[in-house]
Amino acid sequence: MSTPELHRGIGVPAHAQIEQWLTAAIASGELAVGDRLPAERDLAADLGVSRMTLRHALAALERRGLLVRTPGRSGGAFVARPRIDCDLTGLAGFTEQMRRAGLAAEAAIRTAATVGADAATAAALELEPGDPVHEVSRVRSAEGAPVVLERSRFPAVRFADLLELDLSGSLYTLLRERYDMEPHTAVEHLEPRLASPGEAAELGIAEGTPLMLIERTAYTADGVPVEYAHDLFRPDRVRISVTSRWSGG
Known part of the structure; x- marks a missing residue:
């Protein structure tokens, strides 16, 4: 050179x-x-x-x-590998985002269990604290490289047998095809944070590496909350974008 x-x-x-x-x-x-x-x-x-x-x-x-x-x-x-564009304007899951980027999405399941809803989860999913929710934690990768650590919680009352299904693909596809409760809208909050030792180990990075947390509550077209999630993205692998439109004023 x-x-x-x-x-x-x-x-x-x-x-x-x-x-x-x-x-x-x-x-x-x-x-x-x-x-x-x-x-x-x-x-x-x-x-x-x-x-x-x-x-x-x-x-x-x-x-x-x-x-x-x-x-x-x-x-x-x-x-470095080029960063992957993830557009939050439309409610597309990780599998769909990677498909748009021409990449193969992979999922490594870390936990899949029924737990009692904590206060934040209960409020998001319109449940009572302690009500059962299915928690699914996965490391999502693109072309073999870890990109995001997902933790999603779903109300067990609406998805009784969710944990018996194949959880290695798109969970949104499962919600649509098996339960006819496809996420349609979401409220998302973005917040930077530093990787804990456990998070760093899962994502193959050093402890204290900056991450981007996206907290999401997803709803059906009828306004029924179906998912409360915390996704931790590696900003060195992903560039998050949102398209805004002028609404006057």
């Missing part, structure tokens, strides 16, 4: 020029997913900048999800 000549005194800092160069190399395919950049010492010397300047550029690319940096002798800076 040939390094560019950086220009001085043009109003664009050296770290920004390095960021632009590497961004273009990734976009053009000169640098492919999984490619490792040269060692910092060598790359900084080739570019004629300090390692601090280079690290500034690499950190910006990591924040944008273009690079992944790992410590240790076998570590370094690697070209």
